[in-house]
Amino acid sequence: MADTVASPLVEMCDISIAFGGVKAVDRASLDLFPGEVVGLLGHNGAGKSTLIKILSGAYKPDDGEIRVNGQTASIRNPADAKKYGIETIYQTLALADNVDAAANVFLGRELLTRWGTLDDGAMEMQTRKVMARLNPHFHRFKMPVRALSGGQRQSVAIARAIHFDARILIMDEPTAALGPAETKQVADLVRQLKTEGIGIFLISHDIHDVFDLADRVFVMKNGRVVGSVRVANVTKDEVLGMIILGKCPPSATPGPGAVR
Amino acid sequence: MNDLLAKLEIDIRLVGMVAALGLVWIGFDYFTGGLFLTPRNLWNLSVQTASIATMSCGMVLVIVTRSIDLSVGSILGFAGMIVGVVQARFLPVDLGWGYDNHWIWLVAVLAGLGIGGLIGTIQGFIIAYLGVSSFIVTLGGLLVWRGAAWWVTQGQTVAPIDARFQMLGGGIKGSVGAPVSWAIGIVTTLLVIGLMLLARRRRIAYGFSIRPAWSEAAIYGVVAITILGVTWIFNAYYIPVSVARRIVEASGQVWPEGGVQIAHGYAIPVLIAIVAGILVSFLAIRTRFGRYLFAIGGNPEAAELSGIRTRRTQMLVFTLMGVLCGLAACISTARLQSATNATGTFDELYVIAATVIGGTSLAGGVGTIHGAMLGAVLMGSLQSGMLLLDMPTPLQNIVVGCVLVLAVWVDGVFRRRVG
Known part of the structure; x- marks a missing residue:
């Protein structure tokens, strides 16, 4: 083998x-x-x-x-x-329920603009890309993840793990x-x-x-x-x-x- | 209806708060026989609210991270005493700078911010690293710093307050006048609309959904009317004729037959509070630090597992809260033109009430700076209105308490219905 x-x-x-x-x-x-x-x-x-x-x-x-x-x-x-x-998808998903999918995917590894501020546009863009691969029907990018279904939340947690190589x-x-x-x-x-x-x-x-x-x-x-x-x-x-x-x-x- | 509002991305809660404020104002105006909605009263209201509003910006971040700060009123009291002693005794007498030095006010302000930040950091360290609950640490702080405020001068009131420093508290000299106010109003309007246009263009560039053009335009209209309207009101409050006459004559001109009207314009403490609100808002929405605060409030464990240094973040929130207390101490001391060890007593309750009325959830993770500042204006309006109605103080407290509970209940019902 x-x-x-x-x-x-x-x-x-x-x-x-x-x-x-x-x-x-x-x-x-x-x-x-x-x-x-x-x-x-x-x-x-x-x-x-x-x-x-x-x-x-x-x-x-x-x-x-x-x-x-x-x-x-x-x-x-x-x-x-x-x-x-080493990336982990926890049993509890470990999502911050009060922020949106992109904020969760990039939590702790935010993309920044050249002025050092959060680049929400770029983060949403990349989240859309990775989510398109995992869950093509997902389009609730502006919602806090609290509002998502179990499967959608799972997708967000997986997206966070696989997005960073x-x-x-x-x-x-x-x-x-x-x-x-x-x-x-x-x-x-x-x-x-x-x-x-x-x-x-x-x-x-x-x-x-x-x-x-x-x-x-x-x-x-x-x-x-x-x-x-x-x-x-x-x-x-x-x-x-x-x-x-x-x-x-x-x-x-x-x-x-x-x-x- | 909800779908339409969602598509327009209008903050319904904000609309609700503005409506509530409008009702309160109209009600008071009716019952006081038109005394409430006058430029004079609204200007005074803005100055009286400045200190609470400044602190409520920080309280939003504290509560968002599932903490509480009960010590803000006492920190204000202690920092105010330090600010007073620095400018009335330490610099002019002990260091021999004299009373007319140009830099006394600045050193006093820096001392206030520094002592506030230091106290906040100490409390934050105990909360974040030693693991004592924020309720207990700041309850202790409430007693400790109020006691310390007395100790600074053994209870003596500190005066005189430096003439330049007094400008931070408003009054005739502490207002920027009509031309500057118009300039601030116009520039701010253009800046806000410019930033919103920029954000829209970025969304278009990314191919994200955008508001329909008509609603975007309507929002720009509301922004412009609000900012310029406020500017117009403050510019409609004129300083007393005798003072105006003195100013005109002092500048070497002749007092004309019909007299001239000199407007107050924005008071400096109000500008300070607004700038503090904008900066803290920026911190909360546009920086990593702010994002982490909300993540910690939403799910502390998840924040920790994402590699966020949660303890450090939590400590820094209290540092910021302390700095804002120091700033509020400068405003209060300057406005009262003296430093007393009782300044800021019960402010913690008003600050927390303003923050919670402004839509910050005590469960953590949810809250906005602009909401809290509107909450502060609402609280200020209640006090000012009841004062105009000659209501006895105990009754005022009863009303404020009831309004707090009512507001949070209505907010909770709303949250469950609309989500």
């Missing part, structure tokens, strides 16, 4: 973080190759979102190392993560709030981004979401990685066994959380 030859896009090595004595993530390691979709599965509270928020800069790990393209990366805040081309895309429960048609749209987008060589982390507590799209899955339980496995080499039931019992099938690479 090509991706075993290429060097990983991201490696998270032995990451630990505790909140008030509770180990939310315990010595977790995972990796992601260019053009690969990696699913991160586990129950609610298994530590998936916390682990991924460390990669996106929202939390600082107590221990462990993150490498991007083989180099040690220092990610102390969300802005650092973005500098490494992401190399690593994190999608936390991307289809949780969507209908069937919009879910299919997101799946198509994931496939398209994959062909562009972007590495994608897909986080979900529902394996059906992930199974069709992912090349590999990592399973987490109680803050630890149970193991990782190529989707092609395993059945859904075996993955469910990993999620529920923490038991690795023979085809999987066991992690520190695996039951022996």
